[in-house]
Amino acid sequence: MIHHKSGGKILLMVIAFALVVAACGTSSETATTTAPAVSQTTTTSGGNDVTTTAAPAETTTAPSGEPIDVPGFSTWEEVLAAADGTTVNWFMWGGNDKLNADVDNDIGKVLKERYNLTLNRVPITDTADAVNKVLDEAAAGVDTNGTVDLIWINGENFRTLKSAGLLYGSWAESLPNAKYVPWDDPAIANDFGEPVDGLESPWGHAQFVFEYDTDFVSEAPTTFEKLQAWVEANPGGFTYPAIPDFTGSVFVRQVFYWVAGGPEPFLGAFDQSVFDQYAPKVWEYLNGLEPNLWRNGETYPESAAMQDLLANQEIHFNMTYNPARASTKIADGSYPESIRTFVFDTGTLSNNNYVTIPFNAPNPAGAMVLANYIISPEFQLIMADPDQWGWLIPTDPTTWPAKDQEILASYGTGIATLPASVLTAHALPEPAGDWVTAMEAGWIKNVLEK
């Protein structure tokens, strides 16, 4: 009983304490009320700080090198000098052990040896984690010296940061290696319909393909009609990842393209009447598949789980944005030899991966050095090599030095990988961002929750 009394006292103290904290909390919150406006200006003023410290060197030693148009730096040499001896925090999806090791070996080691720049790869499960970090820092008034230098980002999250004014500024087209990037190509200059405006730099190219197990599927169903027939004849063998998984989302986009007879209706600004015209047919098709999906469509897996389901031969199809993944996984033994890939006759979506620098990056110079290295022909050759990364590349090889072009031409194609010519011939553009949001929300409401 005595305990109860002192318990009450402590409770009172806690409440008093909480009130004090609450008071402090609200006052600091009001201080950050103006944060969005401030953050815009600090982006440039923070950059100016660097310029002023570097400026005397410029006037006295007259640096060599072309001037570049990047916030805070006037020549590439300044960027290199600022990056020397620093650490760059790269927030990237960390769900693949091989990719993590490849990044450390093929990027981290080179940056250390060549630029004395240490790569700190920060693994995250979702790009939104990094975006939330930047957002929370902005809310807390951390306008300089945040924690994130570079983010491997996707279109939706890029748009979020761009519209909130939380990006470092226009830098990507000023990188020395930007000359290898086809900036005139609308597929590069726009990320899911959102103009890139030099705020992010490409680092990989992706195209959607299906993986299938030839032990169970004798002929690849390359049209939506054939796929439907196969699913009905083989209940339980097919499924697709649940949205918001980006792989599940692209499958649904693909159905929209098929229903509408092509990507054209979805490339411009969002139009509700156009959406309403096609959406019911999409839901009808997908709900028609549902009873015969894996687990009778009672649930939809995550895409990471789908790889295991395919490898375990519990399902016989999988889908991915990496056309060479099946070959890589057969080579390392995690897929059966019988896996092959195919694309739909009506084409498949392709897009680019980007990296971006947030407004309060503590080391923008290091981030730019990294972003510049990964679009160099030297690294792009590692990325394109089916025996190394086996990725599609975002740079234009015809602009590379002749000897690098020769190396690229000498590469073979992985056992389960479609020839580049087939992929290119079937590539379709991504819809604009608002369309994706509407399609995803529509799927959740009309298919998942139905």
Next chain:
Amino acid sequence: MKDGLRIPLMLTPALGLVVLLFGGGLLVGFGQSLGYFPAIGLHDFTLRYYFSVFTDKNFLQSLWLTFRIAAVTTVLSSVLAVGFTLVLRQKFAGSRVATFLFQVPLPVPHLVAASGIVLLVTQSGLIARFLAALGLINVPADFPALVFDRAGISIVLTFLWKEVPFIGLVVLAILQSVGPQYEELARTLGANARQRFFSVLLPLIMPGILSTSIIIFAFTFGNYEIPLLLGVRFPATLPVVAYRQYQDPDLALRPEAMAISIILAVVAVLLLVAYRRLARYAVR
């Protein structure tokens, strides 16, 4: 008087940390749930996010699922734990080994437990393959779907595996400290086994069961990783729903995510208060 001040003072560093870090986060979350989110230009306090959450039938469905999983886990793990401890307190050949094995799940992280359950009981898991190899089922996929199921069977299984030893440990400690004399006394007074259990043992261990099951209820109600790994995509438990909303690139959904989190916290606190009252009543 001196003691009266000394104890709170000694507690201040720990309490301060809790209040500052946890309370601070809670406050910011509460603000966002009311639509105060300056970083994206929201400055007006409103209750409409709570309103839209409560009028959403998917939310109510998730709330019910979350509550059901927590309640079933709490009741089942308490009953099982008492059953196990009654056996384990006896001396038998290998009782020490059995007690050790019983406590093995305690230090295993919940994530690892969930992964183990997946490897073991999915339709392409170890058990399914074993049964198929023995010819008891045709193909592994014939094994009943216990993981990614709408009822949350695998979620409850994982929680049970982790929490039964937790309650068991506490109950076993009480039983050992109490010793057998009360029961022997009751026996000499002519009480049968059933009477000895309900009138002597149960009242002795009840406080331990109640305090641990309160912890377990609160924990399972707010647990995120196990329902995420083992649950179906829809309906999902509230912590999973809140986190998905929080992760959405559409920042306009953030206040709703925070509203769900706050409701989650409030519901948990209310249930615990009610439960404590019940518990005090039961102990008397």
